[in-house]
Amino acid sequence: MRRSTSSTHRSRILRTRSVPALAALTAGVLLAGCSAAGTAGGSSDSGGKGATAVEVGLVYSRSGPLAAYGKQYLDGFTAGLAYATHGTGAVDGHRIVVTEQDDAGDPAKAVAAAKTLIGKGTHIIAGTTDSGVSLQLAPLAAQNKVLYIAGPAATDALTGVNAYTFRSGRQSYQDILTAGTLLGDSKGKKVTVLTQNSAFGQANVAAVKQVLGGQGATVDSVLAPPSAGDLTPFAQQVKSKKPDLVFVAWAGASAPALWTALDQQGVVTSTKVVTGLAGIASYPLFGAAGSKVSFLAHYFPGAAHTAVETAMLDGITKAGGTPDLFSPDGFTAAQMIVHAVQSGSADDATAMAKSLEGWSFQGPKGAEQVRAADHALLQPMFTAKLTGTGAAAKPELISRLPMDAVTPPAQHMAG
Structure with missing residues (x-):
């Protein structure tokens, strides 16, 4: 090449x-x-x-x-x-x-x-x-x-x-393995997955249960309809569970409402919140919550x-x-x-x-x-944090994880 x-x-x-x-x-x-x-x-x-x-x-x-x-x-x-x-x-x-x-x-x-x-x-x-x-x-x-x-x-x-x-x-498993490096020892911890009730969301719940659950964590989930506009009730559900760790897997234009709800309900300050770093347009959407969140990253320019x-x-x-x-x-x-x-x-x-x-x-x-x-x-894969807010928000690399560190288990090839 x-x-x-x-x-x-x-x-x-x-x-x-x-x-x-x-x-x-x-x-x-x-x-x-x-x-x-x-x-x-x-x-x-x-x-x-x-x-x-x-x-x-x-x-x-x-x-x-x-x-x-x-x-x-x-x-x-x-x-x-x-x-x-x-x-x-x-x-x-x-x-x-x-x-x-x-x-x-x-x-x-x-x-x-x-x-x-x-x-x-x-x-x-x-x-x-x-x-x-x-x-x-x-x-x-x-x-x-x-x-x-x-x-x-x-x-x-x-x-x-x-x-x-x-x-x-x-794939999702690689995301969760990357998140695991940010969470530290999962043994005995309670993990809540906040996501949408979709194929995407269900895949993330399954992956977290397999990876972090396999490391000794207790994993449950809060699932929101993909069409949900008011996300405050779901943020409240997460907080009521008093998890040690919250894994957020979210896609779509409702992201600003999600992070506003999580910030207003005190979720990002009461426990460790991990999510994936999305595209450049998403950086300002975290608002004040951005600096309090840990990010796994599939990729960002310059990583x-x-x-x-x-x-x-x-x-x-x-x-x-x-x-x-x-x-x-x-x-x-x-x-x-x-x-x-x-x-x-x-x-x-x-x-x-x-x-x-x-x-x-x-x-x-x-x-x-x-x-x-x-x-x-x-x-x-990569881990990162956000610095700055609004239009000035940008990712800062924490670590680069070689492929061997985030390798999903091999699957049997279907016919």
């Missing part, structure tokens, strides 16, 4: 897309999924007029409540494809032709879009930002023998689900200090984008796709999947590996 300094790849890989408004979002362990359709055609200097096209379908959140995450993913993917193909948009004479489909976070729309893409000869599907969507696309990939690389979707259920499903982001991260940051900013939380998920997906085409076969998803198993590489976060046994993406 060589770093590309070319700015011409956007003319080679054309897309029709809208730029979603950046929603105010925050989360402990984040998902995403959205909508709209666009098509990308590509040609390359190295591929020539007779080059074989490799059709890649991006089914992701281009609209809807999590559209900001989809934008981050797409910007990262564009930069990653330029980096991995040295700015040509092609690999070994194969043009990478990208078709975008917006699922709006709706599994039915995602499945319909994927079926259309597969029917047109697409052998690679990527981009999913919503956990609920990803769980519907994974079996579709196996049934049709197409390579499926989920993006920010964090549900642990994707790991080992089938031989054709991979991920380019982290890794690697050469590949620098390439990603440069690629996104030069194209007019803003690097953010899920930029690495898109960038890494592009790296994986190029490797699969180069080392597997451009039209054989089984061969492409095999080529990814066990692959070790330098991603924007650092040294990463696709575990052969179950396709978990082993990767570094």
Whole structure:
């Protein structure tokens, strides 16, 4: 893989897309999924007029409540494809032709879009930002023998689900292991998980019970409907439980109301609160609570200090984008796709999947590996704190955790 300094790849890989408004979002362990359709055609200097096209379908959140995450993913993917193909948009004479489909976070729309893409000869599907969507696309990939690389979707259920499903982001278990490094000794402690009653939320509850419960903590949960506007009753429930530790896993535009409620009810001052560091837009949303919260971090710009991260940051900013939380998920997906085409076969998803198993590489976060046994993406994680308030709020790195320190247990690969 060589770093590309070319700015011409956007003319080679054309897309029709809208730029979603950046929603105010925050989360402990984040998902995403959205909508709209666009098509990308590509040609390359190295591929020539007779080059074989490799059709890649991006089914992701281009609209809807999590559209900001989809934008981050797409910007990262564009930069990653330029980096991995040295700015040509092609690999070994194969043009990478990208078709975008917006699922709006709706599994039915995602499945319909994927079926259309597969029917047109697409052998690679990527981009999913919503956990609920990803769980519907994974079996579709196996049934049709197409390579499926989920993006920010964090549900642990994707790991080992089938031989054709991979991920380019982290999973909930890795988030919880990272949180565990902030919590210290969990033995005998009472942990309450505050989250939404959704596939995302349930995955976090299960992960906390498995990880911290396995370390001797007693784990319970407070689940709020995803549509809830008044979150004060849920903050009160958390406080009434008198937990030693509160793990907050939240996604969506209700984040400001959540943190206001937790601050007003005294939760952040009465116990240790840990949550995931979300995107840049979320930093001001913590308000006065921000400096009292400990953060696990999948990623924030500048966290890794690697050469590949620098390439990603440069690629996104030069194209007019803003690097953010899920930029690495898109960038890494592009790296994986190029490797699969180069080392597997451009039209054989089984061969492409095999080529990814066990692959070790330098991603924007650092040294990463696709575990052969179950396709978990082993990767570094980070911990951080917020300094400043309002527009001046920004993360400060506490620690970088190598992939070996936050490795989820291996799963048996499903048929």
